Amino acid sequence: MSSSIPSYNRRKFLKATGIAGGGLLLNFSWLAGQALTPQELAAMPAEWFELNSFVKIAANGAVTLYSANPEFGSNVKTSMPMILADELNVDWQKVTVEQADFFPKRFNRQFTGGSQGIRQGWKPLRTAGATARQMLHEAAAQNWSVPVAEISSANGMLHHKNSGKSASFGEMASLAATLPVPKNVQLKKESEFSIIGKSKKNVDLKNIITGKPLFGIDHKVPGMLYAMIVHPPAFGMRLKSVDAASVKLMPGIKDVFPIKIMNEEYLRNFFDTATFIEMVAIVGNSTWEVMQAKKNLNATWEVAPDTTFKMAGFQGNSTTQTIPGGLESTEGHRKVFEEMRKKPGNILRKDGNPEEAFSKASKIIERTYTAPFLAHNTMEPVNCFAHVTKDKALIYGPTQAPEFIVGTIADRLGMPKENIQINLARMGGGFGLRAYSHHMVEAAVISQKVGAPIKMLYTREDDMTYGIYRPTYTATYRAALDQQNNLLALHVKAGGIPESPLHQNRFPAGAIDNYLAEGWEKSSNITIGAFRAPRSNFIASAEQSFLDELAEAMGKDPIAFRLELLNRAMTNPVGKNNDYDAKRYASVLELVREKSNWNSPSDAGNHKGVSAYFCHNSYVAEVVETSLKNNKLVVEKVVAAVDCGIVVNPDAAINMAEGGIVDGVGNALFGELSFNEGIPDKKNFDQYKMIRQKEAPRKIEVHFVNNGKEPTGLGEPLFPPVFAALANSLYKATGKRFYEQPFLPQLKANEIAV
Amino acid sequence: MAKFQLKINGKTQTVDVDPNTPILWVLRDHLNLVGTKYGCGIAACGACTIHLNGVAVRSCSLPVSSIGTGSITTIEGLSQNADHVLQKAWEEHDVPQCGYCQAGQIMSAAALLKRKPKPSDKDIEDAMNGNLCRCGTYLRIKEAIKTASKNL
Numbered sequence A: 001m002s003s004s005i006p007s008y009n010r011r012k013f014l015k016a017t018g019i020a021g022g023g024l025l026l027n028f029s030w031l032a033g034q035a036l037t038p039q040e041l042a043a044m045p046a047e048w049f050e051l052n053s054f055v056k057i058a059a060n061g062a063v064t065l066y067s068a069n070p071e072f073g074s075n076v077k078t079s080m081p082m083i084l085a086d087e088l089n090v091d092w093q094k095v096t097v098e099q100a101d102f103f104p105k106r107f108n109r110q111f112t113g114g115s116q117g118i119r120q121g122w123k124p125l126r127t128a129g130a131t132a133r134q135m136l137h138e139a140a141a142q143n144w145s146v147p148v149a150e151i152s153s154a155n156g157m158l159h160h161k162n163s164g165k166s167a168s169f170g171e172m173a174s175l176a177a178t179l180p181v182p183k184n185v186q187l188k189k190e191s192e193f194s195i196i197g198k199s200k201k202n203v204d205l206k207n208i209i210t211g212k213p214l215f216g217i218d219h220k221v222p223g224m225l226y227a228m229i230v231h232p233p234a235f236g237m238r239l240k241s242v243d244a245a246s247v248k249l250m251p252g253i254k255d256v257f258p259i260k261i262m263n264e265e266y267l268r269n270f271f272d273t274a275t276f277i278e279m280v281a282i283v284g285n286s287t288w289e290v291m292q293a294k295k296n297l298n299a300t301w302e303v304a305p306d307t308t309f310k311m312a313g314f315q316g317n318s319t320t321q322t323i324p325g326g327l328e329s330t331e332g333h334r335k336v337f338e339e340m341r342k343k344p345g346n347i348l349r350k351d352g353n354p355e356e357a358f359s360k361a362s363k364i365i366e367r368t369y370t371a372p373f374l375a376h377n378t379m380e381p382v383n384c385f386a387h388v389t390k391d392k393a394l395i396y397g398p399t400q401a402p403e404f405i406v407g408t409i410a411d412r413l414g415m416p417k418e419n420i421q422i423n424l425a426r427m428g429g430g431f432g433l434r435a436y437s438h439h440m441v442e443a444a445v446i447s448q449k450v451g452a453p454i455k456m457l458y459t460r461e462d463d464m465t466y467g468i469y470r471p472t473y474t475a476t477y478r479a480a481l482d483q484q485n486n487l488l489a490l491h492v493k494a495g496g497i498p499e500s501p502l503h504q505n506r507f508p509a510g511a512i513d514n515y516l517a518e519g520w521e522k523s524s525n526i527t528i529g530a531f532r533a534p535r536s537n538f539i540a541s542a543e544q545s546f547l548d549e550l551a552e553a554m555g556k557d558p559i560a561f562r563l564e565l566l567n568r569a570m571t572n573p574v575g576k577n578n579d580y581d582a583k584r585y586a587s588v589l590e591l592v593r594e595k596s597n598w599n600s601p602s603d604a605g606n607h608k609g610v611s612a613y614f615c616h617n618s619y620v621a622e623v624v625e626t627s628l629k630n631n632k633l634v635v636e637k638v639v640a641a642v643d644c645g646i647v648v649n650p651d652a653a654i655n656m657a658e659g660g661i662v663d664g665v666g667n668a669l670f671g672e673l674s675f676n677e678g679i680p681d682k683k684n685f686d687q688y689k690m691i692r693q694k695e696a697p698r699k700i701e702v703h704f705v706n707n708g709k710e711p712t713g714l715g716e717p718l719f720p721p722v723f724a725a726l727a728n729s730l731y732k733a734t735g736k737r738f739y740e741q742p743f744l745p746q747l748k749a750n751e752i753a754v
Numbered sequence B: 001m002a003k004f005q006l007k008i009n010g011k012t013q014t015v016d017v018d019p020n021t022p023i024l025w026v027l028r029d030h031l032n033l034v035g036t037k038y039g040c041g042i043a044a045c046g047a048c049t050i051h052l053n054g055v056a057v058r059s060c061s062l063p064v065s066s067i068g069t070g071s072i073t074t075i076e077g078l079s080q081n082a083d084h085v086l087q088k089a090w091e092e093h094d095v096p097q098c099g100y101c102q103a104g105q106i107m108s109a110a111a112l113l114k115r116k117p118k119p120s121d122k123d124i125e126d127a128m129n130g131n132l133c134r135c136g137t138y139l140r141i142k143e144a145i146k147t148a149s150k151n152l
């Protein structure tokens, strides 16, 4: 995905008459799921002048900025337009942000994931804003017959100092829209930013707190039917037969039929993860009636054999992937872990001579860490609206990655891609789950079959048990020490079902002379997907817990020890491909040391643990402080130091950081999904323990390193370090190390309540 | 199917539905009041919280037939102009991330303040513990409730 702005045929102006028809550009009435009120309609400008894919301006000075990326709660719908608005020199108060539909001709990278929105949008959005600003300057210069260099702008107004002339952007927009798009534009200096770096409220805030329809699940059109699916009860099972008659006559039920969501020969892409290719669909007049039929449906399931599918690869090379048959259990997964720990893994990186160093060691420390599968459990369950007619499909629902599903929908419906319109709903959470959007195919297939617009909804139970989980992982770290407790070598062997969590070129690689990293993976029919900082979310916890224990064995302060290693990586790095900037890494540790008062004693009864990690181009160090008053665990405080470069929307960034930390505490303590004969052992929130108000940290402090560097990721990097910072703090509080996630069972065994 | 006359946000509305239908789905599917959210269907997440006679209840687990003459308030009816003291506090603290749980959070908090205009931290934690926020906005929720309490 490149990050430039695609060139396209700019329209000189747009008539607002498109509103009622739900046109591509002026579609927010449609997106909101309800018609505009007469007052809202009357307030709409009659004409808009479009300066580029992102910016349109009305004669009255109203400015609409498109937010191209899907919004799942990370604030991109506010923060990304802020970048545009700053370069445009517009008054933020006058800006309306409109969610763009999936529109690849106009926008590149309409993808939310990998914490890359702001990072990859930074240049293109600034350029788009500056380009539009330049065109308005040109228009004013032409209009006033003065040199363009003498024009300035601020707050949506154009000025010419010498003549004293000024005009609003709106007055110049019609002329500006006819001018050629400048090739080279001047971007602002950081010191000139007036919106970037100043906290702005979430643009959807009012709609959220008044309960306006914003989400896919809220969508409704006349004649719409309600649909639900029934998927196999266990991983490794498939549909054998369905007795549609068992529920067809129930009140409000329109149709019951099996659906198949992919053609056999379809060449899948990386995000085409579909757990169950065949399911049963039930369609009816209301959610409740369909739910009743779902409960009573007679369907039989059978154990599936090994299956294969083709996956598209780079440069047209496809590979054949095999999904093993059989019913898997957590116990079996544990056995796999034990077997694999004994076998050699794939050597991913080797520096120096680790074997020799270990053979000479006077002391070897070896520790093993594990973590279970996790369900994303977004608050909004999977759902999707679809209206498929003879030759067109309109899809509206939650997705982080429309471009990875549009081809799958097209192939399954037998239509050209161009006839598939995907519109982007605000999502009730994502966390990686919605990068996989087969629910859109399911909805489309159901709508096509019944010949009506439908909204498909998963129950919470469907949602929690259909897969795309965070994988289960294990890692064993070994350290060789000499007699003076100097570190001679480090060895990590890590693997998972079905993927390895290792990032072999990240810290502490590069800081240790003799280093060996081995990985392994074992396939499974339990499907997995990206989950907030994939792989990092586990390996950080293992690595940073181990470093803590190592520091103790070496008689060193945990922060000082890490800084020592980083200093080595900075001044005399081992190996070549070290995938981090040791200086920036060290600076967050130094900052957290200062801000957490690391070197002063904690408040009575409080215990501090530290951890740091680099991922998604950002550096984070965290200190977690816990207490155990009356044998009850309280996370008293978390202090985070973050280097994600320039922070666009500070208060929203802090909100996101707090969210990552709360998520980390929650999953470290409680997160767990295990399996018995392919059946997930938890189906709803009464069984799956999620962090709640009472367990949340009492206080969170977030400190950003102010270094003026280009912005990098924020949604994910706060999450991975929490696990080890908490474990290291719990060690100080209880004298026990925590090797197995979640920590709750061990806490309970020690009679500690949470 | 049976007819029910419901008092919702100060208006009387008639619906013809299965008497077992939870009021959540009556609001969402039949009355187009979609601010009240579905999260679990078993009274375990709080996303569907509404007021029945001023008390917070989980609408997913309340059959329409049990409402009788009770008066229901949903997020849409909490205030006329988004100016309930909690809505204002939510704005001040810019609480939401994805936003999905927030109507339920606000409705739980509103019932709390009605009962206890000056809640302690513990009161807030007790009253809000039934409302999940997967995005983890718990600290802001707490702060916003305290702000609202001050501004009452």
Ligand code: FES
Pocket: B037, B038, B039, B040, B041, B042, B043, B044, B045, B046, B047, B048, B049, B058, B059, B060, B061
């Ligand atoms: S939907 Fe009612 S409590 Fe979860």
Ligand code: FES
Pocket: A073, A379, A428, A429, B096, B097, B098, B099, B100, B101, B102, B132, B133, B134, B135, B136, B137
């Ligand atoms: S804001 Fe997303 S679940 Fe609460």
